[in-house]
Amino acid sequence: MRKILIICVDGLGLEYLEMAPTPNIDRIAKEGSFVIGQGVIPSVTNVNNVSIITGAPPRIHGITSNYWVDRTTGEGCYMESPDFLCRSTVLQRAKSVGMSTALLTSKKKLQGLLDAGADYSLSAEEPDEGTIHKIGPKQDIYSSEINLWLFKALKLTLKERNPDVVYCSTTDWTMHKYAPHEDESFRHIQGIDSLLGQILDENPDREVYLTADHGMSAKSRGIDVRRLLRSEGIEAQVIPIIKDRYEAHHQNLGGAVYVYLGKPELIQETLDVLQGFSGIEAVYPREEAAEKFELMADRIGDLFVLGDKDVVFGNFEAIEVPVKVRTHGSRHESVVPIITYGSKMKGDYQRNLDLVARLEI
Template sequence: MKRPVILICIDGAGTDYFKRCSLPNIDRLCREGFCSWSSHAMVPTVTNVNNVSIITGEYPAEHGVFTNCYYEVEEDREVYMESPEMIKSETIFEKASRSGLKSVLITVKDKLRTLLSYGVDESFSAEKPARWVVDYIGRPPNIYSSEVNLWIFKGAEAFMQKFSPDIIYIATTDYIMHKYPPESPEARRHMRLLDEGIGLILDEYPDSVIGITADHGMTAKKTAIDLEKVLAGKGVKAKVVPTVKDRYLPHHSNLSGSAYVYLKKIEDVEKAYDILRDVDGVEEVLTATEASQRFHLPQEKVGDLLVLGEVDYVFGTLTSGVIEDVDLRSHGSLHERVIPTILYGVEREGEIDENRLLAQIALRGLEIV
């Protein structure tokens, strides 16, 4: 039997979270393997985009998932990118299956389990756990807790004992990162729990190939702007969709460090560009062509403009006014792009400067060309 390949995506774990407390198991992986604190996530820095890049090894332009939620112009509706049919590239799970290998997928959020599940032999989420797992390790804690991430590592250990998979993908949740900065007692406790979970796997399978990264970092946000209202006040009709938008409102209130702008009239592009560029808190405005070329995004889907925020600004729908003071932690901008990459049990070939490159590590560990 080949050594199992274990990929772990620690949701929202910018490198600053790893520097605030003792993490003996992660330290061991770094000491005996390879560790980079300056890898990069895909842009926009949101969960769905980056997890799909990790399991395909591709940029969003190739695999097709470019946000958590987008606006379908012809149907006049917002669409959550949660269906596996939206992924256009072959995943590591599908490649493993073609080679006669077994795969397991374990997540906290069921939306992510659904999105990533194509080609997987066995999967479950903390939101919708397998009955036998609950019988074996107990019911999962609330998904808005620190403990739920440790629980899925225990579930992963149980799955490995029961199914002996060749590859397992574990995706945690970033609720604590959304609520607490790295230096807080809550965040440090959470990181110790994650380290404990990683230790369970490492102790049981010391000869495994392990790859750890994140989908994005997290920063504090102080000001929210309703870009749709900004444009409307200047006579430009548009639909603005924050890239983090999903069904998990306690995390970020659907306020994102970036947003796609879909204009009602294409002839308003230049006017909208000039309006948004002059808004305080807007760091960059890119046309669809510019966004596609710079961040490898599918040009035909990203609307007419991509707006990127300064470090402490977010964009989204506000109930009153155009600008509001906020006190939250979120992501989506360029300021949450730097993430860790940790490799263990496999030789590094070249730079591992993007999280998507973990797919290559997995295939090498599985001896799939």
């Protein structure tokens, strides 16, 4: 029976691997394969984790944002329920052919979204007392330690349960708070690398597939799209695609938004206003966005707006304000590493979702 480990290191842009010494990640990249690939746009956690674990784009699996607005009612909710998924996960498919499975996440929200088909499921944010007793006290979700605790739990799970297929996903708090050259970034990445090395030594026959959901960029300009449109006499509902419960990570500031208008006759006028504003890189009508980025059309806004590399969208006191935040969401955070080790699969991996798409389970 194959033994498979899929790891998503949240926010792991290439610069983090370039700056920090990572002998174990370097080893598996050299002995296996390393590709500079692409994540899914919008470059946010839920969209990309589901793309990776299903091996499919959003037009198939249905997760198009961290936060969803019902186009018929205008009411919104977090896209955290597995009821939103329209495609089976690799854990479900593995279980259907008799393989044992496990899911480990740092964020509780991802555990709830992804654990269908998991024989064993653990969130480092809210772990069980038995695991705490074996590993040590749980760590704050807004810390680097949460991911190191998660990798210790992963090591323990592989030793005690030895599941055939494991999906493990971290959180990106450290990347939001620290640039790649800062000491805390080094400590975080080196800690993950060290624990991964121990896992590899204890599980030499396990296939390892490592990637990221997105990268991270420093942002200096904030644009309030709702205020901008209102200044032109256009009322709209503007939803930050990055929006989730973990506001301390990013203050719900991200490089992409959906604009809901409710009136089709306003689309062209709104498009013209947004396309003419400095800092807005691209604006796509719903159907065009769905086709270009493989999104599910009835789960996105009337317009899909992407910012320049230094731009975030959010609610501000003016149309444009200076900001200082590290975040993601735009096309500029979509470049990710794709690493395979001990893989039985061959092929040219181009996207993070290709890892599961080509597992043939």
